[in-house]
Every structure is written in structure tokens, then in C-alpha cells.
Amino acid sequence: MVVDLTNAALAPTELSSSDGSALAVSTTTTARKARGGKVFTRRSKNANTQPLPTKSDIYIFYSTLTGTSEKYAAHLQATLSQHSQLSTRGIHTQNLDYLDDIDTYFVAPARFLENAVYLFVVPSYVSESPLDFFTETLKDTYNDFRIDSRPLRNLGGYAVFGLGDREGWDGDMYCYQAMEVDKYLGKLGAPRAFPVGTGNVSGKANDEYEEWIKHLIDALTDPAGVGEMIDIGDSDDEGVEAENEEIDIARPASLKLSKATGAKDVIDVEDMGVIIENSRASSDLTSRKEMVGKDTPTYNALTKQGYTIVGSHSGVKICRWTKSALRGRGSCYKFAFYGIKSHLCMETTPSLSCSNKCVFCWRHGTNPVGTTWRWQVDPPDLILKGALEAHYRKIKQMRGVPGVQAARFAEAFTVRHCALSLVGEPIFYPHINEFVGMLHERNISSFLVCNAQHPEQLKALDQVTQLYVSIDASDKESLRRIDRPLHRDFWERFNQCLDILRIKTRQRTVFRLTLVKGFNASEVLGYAKLVAQALPCFIEIKGVTYCGTSSATSGPNGAFKGASKDSLTMANVPFYEEVRDFVLQLDASLKDLGLDYDIAAEHAHSCCILIAQKRFKIDGEWYTHINYNRFFELLRQGIEFGPMDYIAKSPSWALFGSEQAGFNPEDERVVSKKSKAYKSEQLAI
Numbered sequence: 101m102v103v104d105l106t107n108a109a110l111a112p113t114e115l116s117s118s119d120g121s122a123l124a125v126s127t128t129t130t131a132r133k134a135r136g137g138k139v140f141t142r143r144s145k146n147a148n149t150q151p152l153p154t155k156s157d158i159y160i161f162y163s164t165l166t167g168t169s170e171k172y173a174a175h176l177q178a179t180l181s182q183h184s185q186l187s188t189r190g191i192h193t194q195n196l197d198y199l200d201d202i203d204t205y206f207v208a209p210a211r212f213l214e215n216a217v218y219l220f221v222v223p224s225y226v227s228e229s230p231l232d233f234f235t236e237t238l239k240d241t242y243n244d245f246r247i248d249s250r251p252l253r254n255l256g257g258y259a260v261f262g263l264g265d266r267e268g269w270d271g272d273m274y275c276y277q278a279m280e281v282d283k284y285l286g287k288l289g290a291p292r293a294f295p296v297g298t299g300n301v302s303g304k305a306n307d308e309y310e311e312w313i314k315h316l317i318d319a320l321t322d323p324a325g326v327g328e329m330i331d332i333g334d335s336d337d338e339g340v341e342a343e344n345e346e347i348d349i350a351r352p353a354s355l356k357l358s359k360a361t362g363a364k365d366v367i368d369v370e371d372m373g374v375i376i377e378n379s380r381a382s383s384d385l386t387s388r389k390e391m392v393g394k395d396t397p398t399y400n401a402l403t404k405q406g407y408t409i410v411g412s413h414s415g416v417k418i419c420r421w422t423k424s425a426l427r428g429r430g431s432c433y434k435f436a437f438y439g440i441k442s443h444l445c446m447e448t449t450p451s452l453s454c455s456n457k458c459v460f461c462w463r464h465g466t467n468p469v470g471t472t473w474r475w476q477v478d479p480p481d482l483i484l485k486g487a488l489e490a491h492y493r494k495i496k497q498m499r500g501v502p503g504v505q506a507a508r509f510a511e512a513f514t515v516r517h518c519a520l521s522l523v524g525e526p527i528f529y530p531h532i533n534e535f536v537g538m539l540h541e542r543n544i545s546s547f548l549v550c551n552a553q554h555p556e557q558l559k560a561l562d563q564v565t566q567l568y569v570s571i572d573a574s575d576k577e578s579l580r581r582i583d584r585p586l587h588r589d590f591w592e593r594f595n596q597c598l599d600i601l602r603i604k605t606r607q608r609t610v611f612r613l614t615l616v617k618g619f620n621a622s623e624v625l626g627y628a629k630l631v632a633q634a635l636p637c638f639i640e641i642k643g644v645t646y647c648g649t650s651s652a653t654s655g656p657n658g659a660f661k662g663a664s665k666d667s668l669t670m671a672n673v674p675f676y677e678e679v680r681d682f683v684l685q686l687d688a689s690l691k692d693l694g695l696d697y698d699i700a701a702e703h704a705h706s707c708c709i710l711i712a713q714k715r716f717k718i719d720g721e722w723y724t725h726i727n728y729n730r731f732f733e734l735l736r737q738g739i740e741f742g743p744m745d746y747i748a749k750s751p752s753w754a755l756f757g758s759e760q761a762g763f764n765p766e767d768e769r770v771v772s773k774k775s776k777a778y779k780s781e782q783l784a785i
């Protein structure tokens with residue numbers, strides 16, 4: 101049967117298919133209100149139409165948690181590429197969740213995007229999902245009075261296809277995020293090339309998709325035009341309510357697309373039943389979402405990576421050095437530099453969410469991202485109790501593991517240090533000061549790492565035992581490439597944080613530089629200038645750790661290289677000798693700038709070297725270690741104190757250039773076969 105969609109635009113109507121079966125394509129009509137926004141619908145023959153560009157590139161954007169949308173997007177790309185009238189056009193597919201520069205495409209589109217056609221394939225999730233960040237960005241852009249509220253007006257057109265599950269989420273919830281994307285693209289001025297389509301993954305999603313594509317192609321190849329503007333009046337946030345009208349259309353033979361795929365980095369299909377059951381129970385959109393709700397795909401992905409989720413937004417994981425120290429095989433570099441015994445250390449975060457998507461991040465893109473806190477907030481005592489319980493449970497599991505030393509095993513049940521790093525951004529948690537206070541009450545030291553993107557929170561942070569700022573690049577472009585920050589004003593935020601660090605003279609501050617070969621390991625003078633700006637007490641320089649795959653989308657400058665996620669490889673991991681060369685150069689640059697720093701300690705085992713302010717070298721001896729008891733005493737006295745008030749002498753084996761190169765002589769050094777093999781492989785290159 102031939103379906104005429106030309107009448108569907110202005111007055112969405114139910115058209116009948118030959119089999120009279122359910123509909124799949126929705127059109128959107130909009131209430132007319134004061135602001136004068138424009139809505140575009142499928143062309144009406146006698147309407148005032150605008151031509152759809154026939155030569156511009158087509159961008160297929162998708163977002164996915166379990167892989168279905170990725171497959172659908174790939175199918176769309178394949179179908180369009182095979183079409184005689186479209187095959188000459190550039191057709192690109194991109195995962196929205198890994199889009200390096202969202203602004204270039206959606207906030208202030210670059211010139212090369214003029215007349216481009218944007219197509220979207222998006223799922224809907226009642227729980228937190230990566231797409232939330234994209235929809236939040238669209239909303240923020242629309243509501244931000246400082247910037248153009250119709251930045252997408254020069255696009256050639258857009259169309260959205262939503263995947264959802266009617267069995268679990270019927271009514272308003274069905275494909276609600278596709279509707280949202282469709283609505284906000286329109287609000288941002290983009291002309292709708294074709295109405296939003298939906299596919300029910302528990303029903304006939306493949307057929308529905310095939311049908312939508314067929315008519316979309318008609319629209320894209322119709323030289324006469326695509327959209328007609330309708331004055332919709334005011335489009336304040338709640339004012340434009342989409343009415344989804346259904347068009348019944350004929351169904352061709354089905355597509356061979358699977359319902360959910362087992363692609364890497366996605367959730368296993370077997371887990372989905374439980375996930376769906378649990379999510380149905382919580383489909384109240386009016387309440388705030390949990391950041392990582394129980395049994396959501398994110399929850400499952402993180403627990404599979406070994407995290408224990410505490411409450412709804414915190415995590416704890418037993419670190420490999422904790423296990424190593426329990427077996428007498430060495431602590432992490434923080435033992436050499438500051439006296440932290442790894443078997444007494446708990447690694448945790450009160451915010452699994454982060455505002456960066458760093459290329460070397462070990463979270464593999466599975467944890468939530470956001471620029472503002474938009475989730476439920478758990479109380480700090482609940483987080484601390486849950487984190488300690490989970491940590492001790494994991495320590496218990498080490499009982500009976502060969503080599504575990506009885507004395508260290510017993511000691512490990514009294515945590516003395518808390519590394520607030522893991523994944524995410526601890527400072528983002530609204531009650532971070534209370535949380536840190538509770539650690540100190542229990543004589544647990546706090547090592548807090550932040551990413552220099554939250555100046556307000558940094559300013560308001562109470563005294564911690566040691567405050568880290570991750571410095572992953574020395575200039576704006578490199579920082580954008582490496583950290584892939586979500587904040588538009590990331591560079592300003594970064595600089596504000598450095599300025600705040602300089603005036604936080606009571607804090608014991610540290611720059612953490614993670615060297616990634618090919619990304620940021622050659623910017624010595626730039627780093628020295630940042631040191632001059634913030635004057636941190638210490639600078640840790642560490643070679644990046646290889647952790648299987650990381651989240652790099654494409655290499656440097658490769659903003660839009662396709663849908664697949666490339667990874668950092670071992671080639672990006674610098675040798676210790678390379679890290680040492682970098683440190684020597686940095687030390688020289690600092691001296692050239694007249695700054696009073698020197699190389700203090702090293703931990704060759706973890707490819708890490710410490711530069712310190714010379715005030716920590718007293719009478720020729722380094723005092724980079726910490727007197728933890730003194731720190732708690734000073735806190736309890738309630739007096740003002742600074743970093744020099746709780747120092748302790750560094751052991752000789754930790755000093756830079758020592759024979760042990762930072763390895764505690766009391767521990768046994770074990771070199772794994774893997775690292776031996778890697779070393780010889782690298783030497784052979």
C-alpha cells in the first residue's frame with residue numbers, strides 16, 4: 101500500500117494501513133503561545149515550504165546503554181549510504197555519549213554544519229542514562245539567556261527515532277526521551293525534516309524503524325522541500341507540549357536487527373529482565389532520579405568492574421595496592437611519599453558522577469556525568485557507614501589468600517586513610533565537608549582529589565589532610581582534548597581553581613600530573629607556569645596506568661572520527677625513564693621561573709616522582725611524610741594551622757635517586773610476567 105504522508109503534517113491524521121495494525125510514526129503539533137517559535141512539520145503541498153539541502157552532510161547521532169540504538173544507527177547509516185541519491189553525501193555516525201565537543205554541534209554550531217541534517221536514534225530510560233546529559237545540554241542552551249536561543253536554525257533539518265518498551269513503559273513514559281530531544285531541537289530553531297518515530301522493542305520495532313526510514317528518505321530526497329513553519333507562539337519550558345498523533349502505515353518485511361546486543365561495553369542481555377522489573381517500580385518522573393539506581397544498567401556496569409555502590413551515588417573499591425600490602429608485596433607510591441600504608445587505606449567517592457570525560461579514565465564511560473547535581477542526595481553518615489562496611493567485607497575476602505600477613509590483615513580492619521578519588525568528583529557531593537569531618541572524627545585522614553572544575557566548591561572546602569588537583573594539560577586546547585570537560589567555561593573554571601589553590605595556604609596542596617604519551621607529555625614549560633600560578637606544596641608526576649580500555653573516542657584532534665570508541669594503548673604509557681626525563685625538565689623550568697622546588701622522592705614501581713617546595717627540606721633532609729596524629733590533634737584544638745605543622749621525615753629509601761627507588765625494603769618485590777613481557781616488547785620496538 102502506498103501511504104501519502106503529505107497530509108499528515110499540518111493536521112496529523114490516522115492513516116490506515118492495509119492490515120490496520122498499530123502505528124509507529126508520530127507528528128508533533130504545538131500550542132500557540134506568545135514567544136513566536138517555529139515548528140516544522142512534514143511538507144504540505146500547498147504550504148509555504150523551505151527546500152531541504154540536497155548536498156550537505158548527514159550526521160546520525162545515537163546514545164545507548166545496551167547497544168540497541170547503536171545497531172539501529174548503524175543500520176540507518178548503511179541504508180542511507182546505499183541510496184542512489186544519498187550515497188554521495190557525507191554520512192557520519194556518532195555516539196552522543198562520547199561526543200568530544202557537544203558545543204560545536206549543538207550550542208554554537210560550526211560553519212561546516214550549515215545545512216547539515218541531524219538524525220537521532222535514542223532510547224529512553226526512566227533511570228539515569230548517558231542521554232540525560234545531552235538533553236540537559238539542549239535544555240540549558242535553550243534556557244541560557246546569555247547565548248543564542250536558536251543556534252540550530254541553520255541546520256538543514258533533523259529527525260528523531262526513539263526506541264522504547266511499551267510493555268514496561270506505556271503512555272507518557274513510552275519513548276519519552278525521544279520526544280524530549282525532538283521538542284528541544286525544535287525549540288533551538290532546527291527545522292524538523294520528518295516527524296519523530298518510535299519503535300517498541302517488545303513489539304515490532306524493526307518494522308516500525310524500516311517504515312520510518314523509508315519515509316525519511318522520501319523527505320530527504322524530495323527536492324521540493326521538507327518543512328513548513330508554523331508560528332507556535334510562546335515556547336516557555338512547559339508551554340510547548342507535544343501531542344503525539346499516530347499515523348498508521350503499511351509494514352514492509354522486517355529488518356534483521358536484534359533487540360539488545362552483546363557489544364562490548366554494554367550491559368548483558370541476561371541482566372535486563374531484573375533491571376526492567378526494578379525500574380518499572382520507580383517510574384515516577386516527578387521525583388529526582390537516583391544517580392545510580394539499584395539494578396540500573398549503570399549500577400550493573402560499575403559493580404561488574406568491582407565497585408560496591410553505596411546508597412545511590414557513592415562507590416567503594418578495594419585498590420590493588422591494598423591487596424598487595426596485605427601480602428607484604430609493597431604499598432602504593434603514597435607510602436613512599438607520605439607514609440600511607442596501603443592496607444590501611446580505603447578508596448572511595450561520594451560522587452560517582454563527574455563533569456569530565458577524561459580520555460584515560462578507567463570508568464570506561466559507565467558512570468554518570470553532569471555539570472550540576474541533579475540527583476537525590478544521600479546523608480554523609482550513611483555513605484561513610486556503607487563505604488566502611490563494604491571495604492571491610494572486601495578485606496575479609498582476602499582471608500586465606502596466599503601470602504596475606506596475619507598482622508596486616510588484622511590491622512586492615514581499622515581504616516586510617518581515605519583516598520577520595522576512585523571515579524567521579526568527590527567535591528561535587530553537596531555534603532562533602534560533613535563527610536570529611538566524619539572521617540577526621542574517626543582518625544581517618546582525607547586525601548581528596550578534584551578536577552579543577554568546581555571553583556565554588558573548592559573555595560568552600562574545609563581543611564583536608566591533603567588536597568589534590570588533577571592537572572591533565574597545560575593549555576586550553578589540550579585540556580579540552582584530554583579531559584573532555586562538560587562545562588563550556590572549563591578553562592575559566594580551571595584557572596579559578598588554581599587561583600583558589602594559591603590562597604588556600606592552610607591546605608597541603610598537590611598537583612597531580614598524569615602523563616599520557618602522545619597527549620600531554622611534552623608541555624613542560626606550560627606546566628611550570630601553572631605551578632607558578634597555584635604554588636602547590638607538591639607536584640606528583642605519574643605515568644598513566646594502562647587499564648585495559650579507556651574512553652578515548654579518537655586521538656588528538658580527532659573530534660568526529662566515527663562511532664567506535666578507540667582506546668588508549670600501551671603505546672600511550674610512558675616508560676619510567678621518560679617520566680624521569682620529563683621531571684628533570686620540569687624541575688629545570690621551575691628553577692628558570694625562580695620557583696623554589698626540588699625533586700624529593702620517587703616510586704619507580706608505580707612510575708611516579710615527587711617534586712616538593714623546598715621548605716619541606718629542612719637542614720638538608722626531606723619532610724614530605726605526614727604526622728597523621730599531629731594533624732588530628734591540631735584539628736581538635738580548633739586552631740589555625742598549615743602544611744608545615746604536621747610534617748614527618750621521609751625515609752631514605754623513598755628519596756629520589758635512592759637505591760630502592762621508593763620501594764620499602766621490608767616488602768617483597770614481585771615483577772609480574774605481564775610487565776616483564778611488556779618491557780621487552782617495548783624495548784624491541
Ligand SMILES: Cc1cc2nc3c(=O)[nH]c(=O)nc-3n(C[C@H](O)[C@H](O)[C@H](O)COP(=O)(O)O)c2cc1C
Pocket residue numbers: 163164165166167168169170223224225226227263264265266269273274275276301360372375376379396397
Ligand atoms: C532500566 C530500563 C529503563 C527503561 N526505561 C524506559 C522508559 O522509561 N521508556 C521507554 O519507552 N523504554 C524504557 N526502557 C526500554 C529501553 O529504552 C529500550 O530497551 C531500548 O531499546 C534500549 O536501548 P539501548 O539498547 O540503545 O540502550 C527501559 C529499559 C531499561 C532496561
Ligand code: SF4
Pocket residue numbers: 419420421422432433434440441442443445446447519
Ligand atoms: S592511596 Fe590510592 S593507590 Fe594508595 S592504597 Fe590508597 S587507594 Fe590504593
